[in-house]
Amino acid sequence: MSELYIEVALEVDPVEAGRDILIAELGELGFESFVETDTGVKAYIVKEAFDQDALENMYLFSNPAFRIQYSLTEIAQENWNEAWEKSFDPITVNGLCTVRAPFHKKPETRFDIVIEPKMSFGTGHHETTHMMIELLLEEDLSGKRVLDMGCGTGILAILAEMRGAKEVDAIDIDNWCYLNSIENAERNNCQNISVYEGDAALLDGKTYDVIIANINRNILLRDIPVYVRSLNENGVLLLSGFYKDDIPGIRELCERHSLKYVQNLEKNHWVAVKFIN
Numbered sequence: 001m002s003e004l005y006i007e008v009a010l011e012v013d014p015v016e017a018g019r020d021i022l023i024a025e026l027g028e029l030g031f032e033s034f035v036e037t038d039t040g041v042k043a044y045i046v047k048e049a050f051d052q053d054a055l056e057n058m059y060l061f062s063n064p065a066f067r068i069q070y071s072l073t074e075i076a077q078e079n080w081n082e083a084w085e086k087s088f089d090p091i092t093v094n095g096l097c098t099v100r101a102p103f104h105k106k107p108e109t110r111f112d113i114v115i116e117p118k119m120s121f122g123t124g125h126h127e128t129t130h131m132m133i134e135l136l137l138e139e140d141l142s143g144k145r146v147l148d149m150g151c152g153t154g155i156l157a158i159l160a161e162m163r164g165a166k167e168v169d170a171i172d173i174d175n176w177c178y179l180n181s182i183e184n185a186e187r188n189n190c191q192n193i194s195v196y197e198g199d200a201a202l203l204d205g206k207t208y209d210v211i212i213a214n215i216n217r218n219i220l221l222r223d224i225p226v227y228v229r230s231l232n233e234n235g236v237l238l239l240s241g242f243y244k245d246d247i248p249g250i251r252e253l254c255e256r257h258s259l260k261y262v263q264n265l266e267k268n269h270w271v272a273v274k275f276i277n
Contacts, residue, residue, distance in 0.1 A: 003046060003047075003076070004046075004047040004074055004076060005045065005047060005074070005075050006044070006045050006047050006050045006072055006073070006075075007042055007043070007044055007072070007073040007074075007075050008026075008031075008042070008043045008055065008070055008071075008072055009037075009040070009070060009071050009072075009073070010040040010041055010068060010070040011037075011040045011069050011070070012040045012041075012060060012066055013066065013068075015038070015039055015040060016268070017066075018040065018060060018068065019040055019041050020127075020243075020269055020270065021060055022041050022043075022058075022060060023043075024216070024242075024243070025060070026041075027216050027241075028218070029045070029051065029055065031043040031044060031045045032044055032045060032046070032174060032176065032177075036125065036126075040068075044075075055070070088101055088125075090107070091125060091130070092109055093130060093133045093134055093137065094134060094137055095109065096109055096110050096137055097109060097111040097112075097113065097137060097159060098111070098113065099115060099133075099155060100112070100113070100114060101114065101116060102114055102116065102187070111137075111159060111162050111163075113155060113158050113159060113162070113188060115153050115154075115155055115158075115187070116180075116184065126270075127267040127268050127270040128214050128240040128241050128270050128272060129156070129214060129240075130267065131240055131265040131267055131270070132212060132238060132272050133155075133159060135238050135265065135272055135274060136156060136159050136160060136163060136212070136238070137159075139163065139210060139236060139238075140164075141160055141163040141164045141210060142164035143164065143165075143166050144165050144208075144209035145166065145169075145209050145210075146167070146168045146169070146208060146209065146210045146211075146212065147168075147169050147170075147206075147208040147210070147211045147212065147230070148168065148169070148171070148212045149200070149211065149212065149213040149215065149223075149227070150171070150172055150173075150213060150214055150215040150219070150241075151170035151171060151172045151181050152177050152180075152181070153177070153180055154180065154184045154193070154195065156212050156214065157169075157170035157185065157190075157193050157195075157212075158185060158188050158190055158193070160210070161191075161192050161193055162188075165192060165210075166192060167194075168190075168192055168193045168194070169193075169194050169195075169196065170185070170195045171195075171198060171199070171202055172197065173197070173199050174197075175197055178195060178196070178197035181193075181195045199223075200223040200226040203226055203227070203229075203230045206230055207230050207231070208230055208231060208232065209232050209235050209236070210235065210236045210237075210238070211227050211230065211235070211236070211237050211238070212238045213227065213237075213238070213239050213240075213241070214239075214240045214241050214272075215241045216241050216242065217241065217249075217250070220239055220241065220242065220250060221249065221250070224237075224239075224250075224253050224257065225253075228254075228257040228258070228259065228277070231259075231277045232277065233277060234276065234277060235276070236274065236275070236276055236277075237259060237274070237275040237276070237277070238272065238274055239272065239273050240270070240272035240273070243269050243270060243271065244266055244269055244270075244271050246271075247264060250273060251273070254275050259275040259276065259277055260275060260276050260277075261273070261274075261275055262276055
């Protein structure tokens, strides 16, 4: 029997500023995937994990600068995927990397990533994933060991292998993301990706040349010390999933653990930051 999900369709005004805040807050509440709309966002969460009181206690509901309303719909996984197929357009990053669905025409870009996200986060459309793709396109990954922490659809792990990584570990705590990453790695004929279900505890005893973590701010602040212990000398740490205003706290923690700030990208107030060991 297919697992049931709750679709929360939120309309917010002003939409540009409100949508980003909504996605960040909904991620904190355990929502697993998002589809941006002209008026806001549709967010999806397992029915058993849905807390309507927590939803209505989010920041935007009490902020007079925003007008917000929402509706709830109970759906099955396969129905969500049909809705995604109707709304998903391929994207191209820096003219080098295309992220598309199997039903889209094959592009002429150097890197062609084919995914079916199902209930997982990570189509490349969200600013954080887009910027992480940009950073990975700049990195020399040839022969390196790479970790994609909070892998979602596995899109960044797939790109890492395409960029020459010899070993890639992809980890996500969510079972649906775990299964979806395996499917997408196979779909892209990846040979060097190992997918694991779990959290940062799985990193004990493992080391990497490049660690990618596109997760929310609170998890990053908790797990950065774990990442540092697993990062080889001269290793690279790429972080995203947070806002520009969060950089000082993230940077202070990384520098306290002897990492050096290199650069950050910014897109609609979201950021991606690069550190080296």
